[in-house]
Amino acid sequence: MxxxxxxxxxxxxxxxxxxxxxxxxxxxxxxxxxxxxxxxxxxxxxxxxxxxxxxxxxxxxxxxxxxxxxxxxxxxxxxxxxxxxxxxxxxxxxxxxxxxxxxxxxxxxxxxxxxxxxxxxxxxxxxxxxxxxxxxxxxxxxxxxxxxxxxxxxxxxxxxxxxxxxxNRFDNPNAAKDPLSARENEVLYWASMGKTYPEIAIILGVKMRTVKFHIGNIVKKMGVTNAKHAIRLGAEWQLVKPVAR
CATH class of the missing domain: 3.30.450.80 (Transcription factor LuxR-like, autoinducer-binding domain)
Structure with a gap:
């Protein structure tokens, strides 16, 4: 919710x-x-x-x-x-x-x-x-x-x-909810770069349903309603970190 x-x-x-x-x-x-x-x-x-x-x-x-x-x-x-x-x-x-x-x-x-x-x-x-x-x-x-x-x-x-x-839940290291995992950050990063779910799946070498699973977790953790909102707030809160390739 x-x-x-x-x-x-x-x-x-x-x-x-x-x-x-x-x-x-x-x-x-x-x-x-x-x-x-x-x-x-x-x-x-x-x-x-x-x-x-x-x-x-x-x-x-x-x-x-x-x-x-x-x-x-x-x-x-x-x-x-x-x-x-x-x-x-x-x-x-x-x-x-x-x-x-x-x-x-x-x-x-x-x-x-x-x-x-x-x-x-x-x-x-x-x-x-x-x-x-x-x-x-x-x-x-x-x-x-x-x-x-x-x-x-x-x-x-x-x-x-x-x-x-x-x-604040993300900024507080003792918060009840964990920050984004490394994989979730990768997914959010590539989504913020305009990549589609199939493209992210190819980049990360996973199935598209795995990408959707991580997006669902990101949305829940950030308390938003959809991926677009998560991307916008992720950038605003400086949660999206560049991924080394």
């Missing part, structure tokens, strides 16, 4: 407190901040002041797979309002989510969307604490640009923080 989605309990609590303060600057709202790996939707991170019981249910049942709000966000780059009719606007059948969420006074809201370069979807959903106040869009009309920027800033903060955590 990517380090981005494996934050500790204390770290998540600190981030939620930070987000609580930021959201409070715009009014009295319930909110949910979610990051979802678009290549593997099982990898999600949720920070929210929604009722904790509902968040537990959502995570346990992996509702991100069938959540109409998530499906709508995946197809958009602009913010949008949602309510029980959102599921009827999509190709999905009416979702059981809204009927269950109603028990927790989650019936309507407004969601801001961000797609990042690492294939993640970030969402910031707002709801009024006064469930009778349906027109949330009216309440945040003058703050939309600021809220969209808030989403961009908090997403940058959390991704940067987790990248630094990953880098």
């Amino acid at each position: 990517s380090i981005l989605f494996a934050a500790g309990h204390d770290e998540n609590n600190a981030f939620r407190n930070h987000l609580d303060r930021k959201i409070a600057e715009f009014g009295d709202f319930k909110y949910a901040y979610m990051i979802l790996n678009k290549k593997n939707p099982l990898e999600t991170l949720i920070t929210s002041n929604y009722p904790s019981q509902w968040i537990d249910i959502y995570k346990e049942r992996n509702y991100q797979h069938i959540d109409p709000v998530v499906h709508c966000a995946l197809q958009r780059v602009s913010p949008f309002p949602w309510d029980e009719s959102t599921s009827l606007k999509s190709r999905l059948k009416p979702s059981e989510i809204f009927s269950q969420a109603k028990s927790y006074n989650i019936t309507h809201g407004y969601t801001f969307v961000l797609h990042d370069h690492d294939h993640n979807l970030a969402m910031l959903s707002l709801m009024t604490n006064d469930n009778k106040s349906i027109d949330i869009e009216n309440q945040i009309h003058h703050s939309k640009a600021h809220l969209q920027m808030l989403l961009a800033n908090i997403h940058q903060e959390i991704t940067t923080r987790h990248q630094e955590t990953a880098r």
